[in-house]
Amino acid sequence: MNPTQKLLVLYTGGTIGMQMSEAGLAPASGFEARLRAEQAAHPERPVPAWRFGELLPPLDSANMTQANWLAMRDAIVHAVDEDGCDAVLLLHGTDTLAYSAAALSFLLLGLNVPVVLTGSMQPAGVAGSDAWPNLFGALALLAHGVAPGVHLYFNGQLLHGACASKLKSEAFDAFADHQRPRHGRHLNELPAALHYRQPRQPVRLAVQPLFPGLAAEQLRALLSSDVQGVLLECYGSGTGPSDNPAILAALSEAHARGVVLAAISQCPQGHVEFGVYAAGSALAATGLVSGAGMGREAALGKLFSLLGAGLSQAEVERLFALDLCGELAE
Known part of the structure; x- marks a missing residue:
């Protein structure tokens, strides 16, 4: 220093x-x-x-x-x-x-x-x-x-x-x-595409909080709006309406089209751990990638950087789950 x-x-x-x-x-x-x-x-x-x-x-x-x-x-x-x-x-x-x-x-x-x-x-x-x-x-x-x-x-x-x-x-x-739990595997080597000298492009992103009464039609309209990535703010440890097949289908179909789906917890000090509840496992099965303990600001900025670098859906999902600068690991 x-x-x-x-x-x-x-x-x-x-x-x-x-x-x-x-x-x-x-x-x-x-x-x-x-x-x-x-x-x-x-x-x-x-x-x-x-x-x-x-x-x-x-x-x-x-x-x-x-x-x-x-x-x-x-x-x-x-x-x-x-x-x-x-x-x-x-x-x-x-x-x-x-x-x-x-x-x-x-x-x-x-x-x-x-x-x-x-x-x-x-x-x-x-x-x-x-x-x-x-x-x-x-x-x-x-x-x-x-x-x-x-x-x-x-x-x-x-x-x-x-x-x-x-x-x-x-x-x-x-x-x-934000005092959220930060536990994540650190990226060993920075990919060239993420180096600060590499320019980025604007990205079509959306944030969707889950709430009681969210209709599948509302979610489908968002996912069909030409977005490249959606940040889903889930309940607790990453749960949502797992008994609504239309919502699960809307998420699965969007993921199949190449939309990156990322999940964070709505809880101010929460983190996503899909396997704790069956409701979380059902959401994860649609293609959601866990944002672990990231807050909305970090998760949105991270999606912007990864998608703006022109990376593939699979590579964005892989890197989103890794700690890049201390956002997931202290």
Whole structure:
């Protein structure tokens, strides 16, 4: 963990840089000048040498898309490989911060520098805001040295980028490790297709929670909507309506067409273990692959990275079940 010598601060928008408009708080440019003024006002804070980059237009993170994930990945790769940066601090809105951290965890496999994401619950400049503490807290960590990989820093905590979730909508301690069981076999060697220098493509993904009363017609409509992968949020240890043959048939038919079907638990601290109940075994028999203890953010980001690399259905399923960056094994 070497001290950062050349840092890219990459601004994407979010609450941290928002300013008041007629319609309420809105993303705004001009954050570099505000950051430099705040740094100059507090020269005692440890800060590595940094340069500023901005993805335009600045976004409310509620509007983040896969295209934005790819743009962030491209900017980070260029900063490291072309400009010689040895770390990146990415400023991002909180609504989808954990999703972007998870996606980048899998888009940047093999990158040997730290990438830290942070944001704030209140804008910079507001009295009592968490914006400057979060930003300069992350800068201080980078000045001392952070391990390579993707991290999320918030309210004094440095979290694994693929294992964090937003749990609160207003409090400053909004993010935490989701504390799901992480037991998985680690990938021995990174396939060339998953290396961070390999570009990715947008992917048609969907998330479907199971709930009492879910109709087979509803599920079939989703599975027939030209999706490449579906993340099924199951009950408990990976169970679902196993006595509904129409639902099981819809899943089996979609899998036969090449749709990747992945399963996670709806329980905040749960994990999928299909064989515990017969209901879970019935779902697994349709072609579902277990997401073990991954949260929604990690599972979705992992599917995006694997499918976006152009891998086959079988290879996506094989790699999805393996630990790629610490999302399944501590």
